[in-house]
Amino acid sequence: MEEMGELGHLFMTVFLSAVSGIVVIPAITDVTMEALCPGVDECSLAIYLSGFQQAVIGLGTVVMMPLIGNLSDRYGRKALLTFPLTLSIIPLVTLAYSRSTEFFYAYYILRTLTAMLSEGSTNCLALAYVADNISESKRTSAFGILAGVGSSAFVFGTLAARFLSTAMAFQVAAALSMAAAVYMRVFLKDKLSETEHTLTKPILKQIVSHDDDGEQSCVLTNKVAFKAFPSVGDLISLLRTSVTFSQAAIVTFFNSLAEGGLQAAIMYYLKARFQFSKNQYADLMLIMGLAGMVSQTVVLSVAWVDWVPYATAVFTAVVVLVTPCLRSIASKQVGSSEQGKAQGCLSGIGSIGSIIAPLLFTPLTAMFLSEKPPFDFPGFSILCIGFMTMIAFIQSLMITADHRQIPTHKIDCGDCVEASSCDHLR
Secondary structure: OHHHOOOHHHHHHHHHHHHHHHHOOHHHHHHHHHHOOOOOOHHHHHHHHHHHHHHHHHHHHHHHHHHHHHHHHHOHHHHHHHHHHOOHHHHHHHHHOOHHHHHHHHHHHHHHHHHHHHHHHHHHHHHHHHHHHHHHHHHHHHHHHHHHHHHHHHHHHHHHHHHHOOHHHHOOOOOOEEHHHHHHHHHHHOOOOOOOOOOOOOOEEEEEEEEEEEEEEEEOOOOHHHHHOHHHHHHHHHHHHHHHHHHHHHHHHHHHHHHHHHHHHHHHHHHHHOOOOOHHHHHHHHHHHHHHHOOOOOOOOOHHHHHHHHHHHHHEEEEEEEHHHHHHHHHOOOOOOHHHHHHHHHHHHHHHHHHHHHHHHHHHHHHHHHHOOOOOOOOOHHHHHHHHHHHHHHHHHOOOOOOOOOOOOOOOOOOOOOOHHHHOOO
16 A cells, blocks of 8 residues: 555646646537538548648657657656656647637647657656556556556546636636646655566666676676667567567557547547537446446436437446556566557557558548449448457457566676666576
């Protein structure tokens, strides 16, 4: 409990940051449609612009996530958390001031640029911070609590959006984003773990050599840990570190592909088919959030077609379990000095899925929502997204425990590396 108590300030930071992003989601579709295609329910321009933005953001995060994770291993989580929390303020302030067409385009450009540099990094760094401060045996629970904080923020943010006007939603979001950055800088303490757990295996490669006196010592064979930016070869080496880690990466990719596709398609699909507005989006998200918090599914018998979106939202309950489970599995495959790199690698792989998803599902959604679709199946893109989720599920069933053989002989590390970095060889 004492370890968990140390994470309180991190949980508050994540909560404030998450609420600031979630409270504007129900309103952004209406703002986009009003700025680009006023007075209509189906707008291909809005769909394509949103898909393009999502792909570009994903491209940026593929590059930035491993870099930010690696830098956080060197300079601390708190220093790097300042970066995304500060950048997220800028686009929110823009729409908080005005939602005219000109300000929307300014928001679109600022949001694209800032998200390319910081999208997902708050969650990535939070996971690494948890791994720094929680022993291996308790990490799954800690990651689950962090996911629960995110679900609580999701519910609170959508509930607030339900009762706030569009203008007020962006003003509140900007204020909360500022509060998250200030709170983190004032209260969060940066503490890197000082122990290497016996199950872990650092990416920094070392070999055992014999000196002239026959004594054993460890020698560095790779300087990956001292590079600011991990190369593709470094990331491939990380994936080869463990079969379990590679399997978790595959699940992460297909899960992100499905989530990215849903993000690209669902809002505009509901707008075109059911004429959803801000309040109805908030209602739908609230159902999803509540279902996620209790992590259970309920089968609803519905007679009215307008309730179908709300009924299907309940089945997202178990989705909240995916991220903490995958991140916990990954954290146990690397050393405590490399948690940022490992979490950044998974985030980068997930971002690749986020790049591909809008390229696939944006034109598919626009095509089947148009006046002349190839065949009458408006939700065809959502069906394809379901197939991606099924692939991720099947792959997840193949993940097995990675049992390592840890050498039992004693190693004299000498002055070549810090003693803590050789603990896994003892």
